[in-house]
Amino acid sequence: xxxxxxxxxxxxxxxxxxxxxxxxxxxxxxxxxxxxxxxxxxxxxxxxxxxxxxxxxxxxxxxxxxxxxxxxxxxxxxxxxxxxxxxxxxxxxxxxxxxxxxxxxxxxxxxxxxxxxxxxxxxxxxxxxxxxxxxxxxxxxxxxxxxxxxxxxxxxxxxxxxxxxxxxxxxxxxxxxxx
Amino acid sequence: xxxxxxxxxxxxxxxxxxxxxxxxxxxxxxxxxxxxxxxxxxxxxxxxxxxxxxxxxxxxxxxxxxxxxxxxxxxxxxxxxxxxxxxxxxxxxxxxxxxxxxxxxxxxxxxxxxxxxxxxxxxxxxxxxxxxxxxxxxxxxxxxxxxxxxxxxxxxxxxxxxxxxxxxxxxxxxxxxxxxxxxxxxxxxxxxxxxxxxxxxxxxxxxxxxxxxxxxxxxxxxxxxxxxxxxxxxxxxxxxxxxxxxxxxxxxxxxxxxxxxxxxxxxxxxxxxxxxxxxxxxxxxxxxxxxxxxxxxxxxxxxxxxxxxxxxxxxxxxxxxxxxxxxxxxxxxxxxxxxxxxxxxxxxxxxxxxxxxxxxxxxxxxxxxxxxxxxxxxxxxxxxxxxxxxxxxxxxxxxxxx
Numbered sequence: 001x002x003x004x005x006x007x008x009x010x011x012x013x014x015x016x017x018x019x020x021x022x023x024x025x026x027x028x029x030x031x032x033x034x035x036x037x038x039x040x041x042x043x044x045x046x047x048x049x050x051x052x053x054x055x056x057x058x059x060x061x062x063x064x065x066x067x068x069x070x071x072x073x074x075x076x077x078x079x080x081x082x083x084x085x086x087x088x089x090x091x092x093x094x095x096x097x098x099x100x101x102x103x104x105x106x107x108x109x110x111x112x113x114x115x116x117x118x119x120x121x122x123x124x125x126x127x128x129x130x131x132x133x134x135x136x137x138x139x140x141x142x143x144x145x146x147x148x149x150x151x152x153x154x155x156x157x158x159x160x161x162x163x164x165x166x167x168x169x170x171x172x173x174x175x176x177x178x179x
Numbered sequence: 180x181x182x183x184x185x186x187x188x189x190x191x192x193x194x195x196x197x198x199x200x201x202x203x204x205x206x207x208x209x210x211x212x213x214x215x216x217x218x219x220x221x222x223x224x225x226x227x228x229x230x231x232x233x234x235x236x237x238x239x240x241x242x243x244x245x246x247x248x249x250x251x252x253x254x255x256x257x258x259x260x261x262x263x264x265x266x267x268x269x270x271x272x273x274x275x276x277x278x279x280x281x282x283x284x285x286x287x288x289x290x291x292x293x294x295x296x297x298x299x300x301x302x303x304x305x306x307x308x309x310x311x312x313x314x315x316x317x318x319x320x321x322x323x324x325x326x327x328x329x330x331x332x333x334x335x336x337x338x339x340x341x342x343x344x345x346x347x348x349x350x351x352x353x354x355x356x357x358x359x360x361x362x363x364x365x366x367x368x369x370x371x372x373x374x375x376x377x378x379x380x381x382x383x384x385x386x387x388x389x390x391x392x393x394x395x396x397x398x399x400x401x402x403x404x405x406x407x408x409x410x411x412x413x414x415x416x417x418x419x420x421x422x423x424x425x426x427x428x429x430x431x432x433x434x435x436x437x438x439x440x441x442x443x444x445x446x447x448x449x450x451x452x453x454x455x456x457x458x459x460x461x462x463x464x465x466x467x468x469x470x471x472x473x474x475x476x477x478x479x480x481x482x483x484x485x486x487x488x489x490x491x492x493x494x495x496x497x498x499x500x501x502x503x504x505x506x507x508x509x510x511x512x513x514x515x516x517x518x519x520x521x522x523x524x525x526x527x528x529x530x531x532x533x534x535x536x537x538x539x540x541x542x543x544x545x546x547x548x549x550x551x552x553x554x555x556x557x558x559x560x561x562x563x564x565x566x567x568x569x570x571x572x573x574x575x576x577x578x579x580x581x
Contacts (some may be wrong), residue, residue, distance in 0.1 A: 004477075023480045023489045045486060045497050047535055069485030073477060074543075 008075045010034070011085025026067035026075060027051050030082060038083035038118050044068050048153040050119045054081040054126055062129050064122055083118035086125065101125055104169045110161040116154045123149050124166045131170055137179035141167065206299025209292050212358040212441070214433035215300075218242035218279070228252075228306040233279045234386065240279040241311040248305035261297040262290060277313065283335050283374060287357035336362060336376065344452060347440075351448025354441055355393075359433070364390040364425065380449075387580025388424045389513045391505075399455035401505045407457075408446035413439060415528040419505035423523050424514075435529050460562040462491065462502055468558050469566070475555030478548050482540055491560050497535050507561030512553045516575050519549065546573050 006029075007016030020029060030036040030053075042050035046069040055065045056079040065080075088097040098106065101124045111117045127148035136144050145166050154162065170176060210216070219242040221230040229244035229251075246252040253261065260271045268275055268282035276282065336356055341349045355361050366374045367383045382392035391401070398408065402419050411417040415430035422430050434442070447454075465476060480489065486498035493500030501507060506514050522539030544552060550572045557563035 022477060023484060025485055045494065045535060046538070071477075071481035071484065074481035 004073065006073055006076050008077065009079040010036070011081055020072055022071075022073060024072045026053070026065075026070050026072045029072035030067060036082050036084050039067055040115055040118055041068055042115065042153070048116070048119075049123070049151050050116045050153070052119045052122050054122050055079070056081065061133070062126050064119075064126055081122075081125075083121055086121060099125070100173065101128065101166070101169050104165040104172075105162070108161050108165040108168070110157065110165045111154070112157045113155075116152060119152050120149065120154070120162050123152055124162075124169065127166065128169060128173065128175065131175035132173075135175045135177045136170075138176050139179060141170065141176055145170075202295055202298050203302055205292075206295035206297070208436070209296050209358065210299055211433050211436045212354060213285070213288075213296065214359065214429060215245065215296070217428055217432045219245050225304075225306045225308070227300065227303055228308045229310040230308070232311070238313070240277050240313045242279075243310040244306060244308055245300055246303050246306040247301045248307050251307055251309050252305055253300065254305060256297075258294050258297045261300075262288075262293040265293050265296075278372070281360040281363045284357055284360035284363060286335055287338065287353070292358075336379070345447070347444045347447045348452050349448075350441070351444035351446070354437075354445050355448050359445065361393065365393050384513070385425055385580075387513075387578050388517055389509065389511060390425070391509055391514075393449050395449065395451045396455055398450055399457050401508045402457050402460070402503060403450065403505065404457045405443070405446045405450045405454050408450065409439070409442035412437075412442040412445055413529065414532065415526075416499075416532060416534075418500075418503055420499045421526060421528070421534055423518065423526070427526065430528070458562070460503070460508065460560065463559050465559075469554065469564075471551045471566070472554035472558045475548075475551030475553070476559075478544065478552040479555050482543060483552075486535075486537070496533055498537065499534065501556060501560045504560060507556050508563060509561075510563070510565075512557065512563075512567055512571075513575055513578075515553060515556060516549065516572070517579075519544070519552065520576060520579070541576075546576065549576065 002022050003019045004022050005017040006020040007014070007018075009015065010030075015034065018033060020033065027039055027041050030039050031041075039053060040050040042048035046066045049064070049066060051066055051068040052064040053067050054062050055075070056062050062081075065074075086099040086102060087095040088099075090096040099121075101121055105111060105117065105121065105124075110120070127144065130148075131144070145163055149159070149162060149166060152162075216226050218231050218233060219227050219229050221242075224230055225246070227245050229242050231242040233240045233242065244252045247254040249255055253264075256264070256271055263269045264271070264276060264280075264282075266282060266286045266288055268278065268280060270276060338352060338356060341352065344352075362374065362380050364383055364385050365380050366376070367378050367381060369375055380393040382397075383390050391397070403411075407417045407419060411419065411422070412430075412434045415422040415427070415435065465473065468476075483501075487493055487501050488498075491501030491504075493502075506518070509515070518537070520539055520541040523534075523537040525536040526534040528534070546569060550567055550569060553567060553572065557565075
């Protein structure tokens with residue numbers, strides 16, 4: 001194990017350079033170095049998707065990346081967002097307004113224990129951003145939601161409310177076209 | 180006397196029934212060993228009802244319906260007709276079958292085995308489903324031309340002499356060469372798609388992936404012992420790694436159903452009665468790697484180590500070990516690169532063994548990073564020190580099969 005310098009932009013804030021072990025997984029970096037504990041360690045082997053962060057790519061697109069099986073140094077020089085970065089905050093740093101997806105999940109009681117929720121919020125965010133670039137036909141909406149959320153595992157509430165809430169967000173933002 | 184006659188009259192049909200049951204069981208076993216269902220079914224469709232598209236460089240050939248349906252299947256075939264189709268590649272009407280049907284191997288089938296498979300297939304439920312139309316480019320779209328093609332290449336499998344070989348070896352030869360038709364993928368083909376029988380079992384390329392050489396010295400070089408190879412055939416997984424790509428369905432349709440003696444026989448045939456010692460490769464320390472491989476280590480830690488382990492030790496029931504993995508030892512980096520780019524779907528093996536899906540990393544590694552990662556994997560655990568040129572890497576990446 002060796003250490004090397006690591007820098008990235010997380011939730012629009014520059015992080016680093018920090019000396020970080022070359023084999024540290026990203027979720028441990030978020031939890032242990034930055035105290036960003038919202039990303040959840042679930043299975044630890046890339047299946048449950050509770051740990052996903054959003055990677056913002058230079059071409060303006062975004063994607064989910066599983067932080068439990070991806071090394072921290074993969075993100076060197078990259079931009080990412082975690083669950084902590086979605087809501088608006090006031091001058092004291094307190095959450096003043098949830099993003100539309102978070103709000104809809106709360107309104108529709110989409111979760112109980114919330115362990116999987118950060119992953120779902122990020123998945124739905126990536127979906128909304130994709131549809132903002134290219135709205136989806138109504139006939140293809142269910143397939144898009146399934147593609148976006150289908151990999152995420154929830155063990156207590158079930159999936160229906162997450163799916164309904166995601167559908168409502170996409171509809172209310174005008175990202176569905178007829179067809 | 181009367182009682183004896185009555186008893187005989189009652190027993191005879193029972194004996195006939197038992198013989199019939201035995202024949203059907205044997206036919207079912209042989210059909211599995213010959214892996215008929217792989218091409219003559221589609222996923223989710225009725226078994227043996229045809230429809231699997233076999234992509235060839237000349238077009239798509241579809242596996243046909245071989246249920247006993249009289250219109251669409253082989254319901255009108257006699258045992259003689261069936262044998263001619265299987266062993267000679269001739270349909271009932273005398274026209275030639277496309278050589279996707281491995282009659283180049285099946286011509287070695289014993290007649291009684293062909294009859295047993297026939298008896299089994301004829302007892303299946305007839306499925307009235309037409310086979311899709313095969314569409315090939317000229318001259319392969321002309322069935323008449325196939326006779327010429329077959330004549331030109333004379334590419335039938337010829338068996339090695341069995342003199343002095345053990346019974347197990349001989350059984351394995353029949354399973355590998357005739358029934359299992361392993362050579363159809365593990366033998367290179369020429370530009371016209373004909374098997375190059377002078378390079379029998381020396382490895383071929385199929386839809387972008389290498390079906391590796393099965394020669395004894397090559398298997399041993401890649402770490403295979405007879406027992407490990409038999410385990411691999413039975414369970415789809417062993418210390419050397421797991422079956423993937425086109426070999427994975429072979430486990431599911433065929434090899435998992437065979438008795439252990441058959442796996443041992445196949446492995447004995449391939450590695451020989453006196454197998455060469457499997458080569459051991461010890462992990463090479465970071466300091467001994469070349470610059471590119473040293474660069475590649477960080478890509479390994481970033482993208483692979485989460486599942487395959489920092490020391491390449493793997494995680495049971497999650498991801499195979501890199502240390503000792505046979506794919507890393509192949510001379511060509513093709514399969515290693517393909518798996519990294521394409522990923523592997525979730526896999527189910529025999530018993531309760533599973534491996535979770537591996538994501539593809541084609542959009543996470545540029546050609547230079549891929550080259551460094553390949554160097555790291557091959558030099559650290561594969562005993563493969565040959566440097567890959569950037570051109571080789573970009574060429575291999577472009578040869579995506581699916």
